[in-house]
């Protein structure tokens with residue numbers, strides 16, 4: 001399958017049309033942003049790692065009954081996915097306190113929750129992706145009530161599958177962000193990516209951060225963290 005015209009360029013990926021109106025090709029970049037786009041940089045090798053890891057995890061999820069946009073990996077950085085219209089919500093699941101949760105509620109990072117939590121942000125750059133509740137999302141017609149229920153159920157299922165998968169690799173799945181899309185027949189599928197850009201991964205023994213927080217927080221060792229996650233998942 002060949003790339004045709006570029007449809008979209010985001011912070012970390014480009015999307016191209018293909019000859020098939022129902023499919024697009026995503027191409028992962030090494031570019032990274034954080035702090036609402038204020039911080040910019042590159043993470044060498046990130047595009048290839050995120051592409052391969054996300055595709056692999058989506059295939060695991062498909063086997064467990066979670067519908068995803070994944071179709072076929074073309075090469076290190078490029079993947080054919082089903083064309084979707086993205087639901088403009090970032091769906092965040094948390095198992096352990098960290099990041100904006102710890103900051104908002106004034107608690108330390110590392111508190112293990114009895115139950116996972118879910119929250120939504122409205123994907124809107126002009127508004128800086130504000131936190132939104134499900135009633136407001138429905139009022140703004142970002143998704144229907146039924147879609148919100150299905151999204152929550154899918155997101156918690158993803159959490160159960162991935163938490164178990166990663167703990168077997170010695171990694172705690174602290175929290176992560178998902179995005180969902182609608183196919184042309186309105187079926188909801190998991191879209192975007194699942195990678196060290198969109199998840200917090202802590203080493204199960206040492207709690208060492210193995211994700212994009214090393215970039216967000218200027219901790220150093222960013223490339224090595226991505227490589228370590230690649231190693232845990234693929235053994236290479």
Ligand code: TMP
Pocket residue numbers: 092098099100101175176177197198199200
């Ligand atoms: P947060 O603690 O900053 O709200 O982040 C929660 C999770 O969502 C964390 O795993 C990082 C991920 N995330 C993204 O993938 N994209 C974003 O723009 C933000 C803010 C967080």
Ligand code: ASP
Pocket residue numbers: 011033034035036037038197212216
């Ligand atoms: N990618 C987001 C941004 O550019 C934030 C993040 O992942 O921290 O603001």
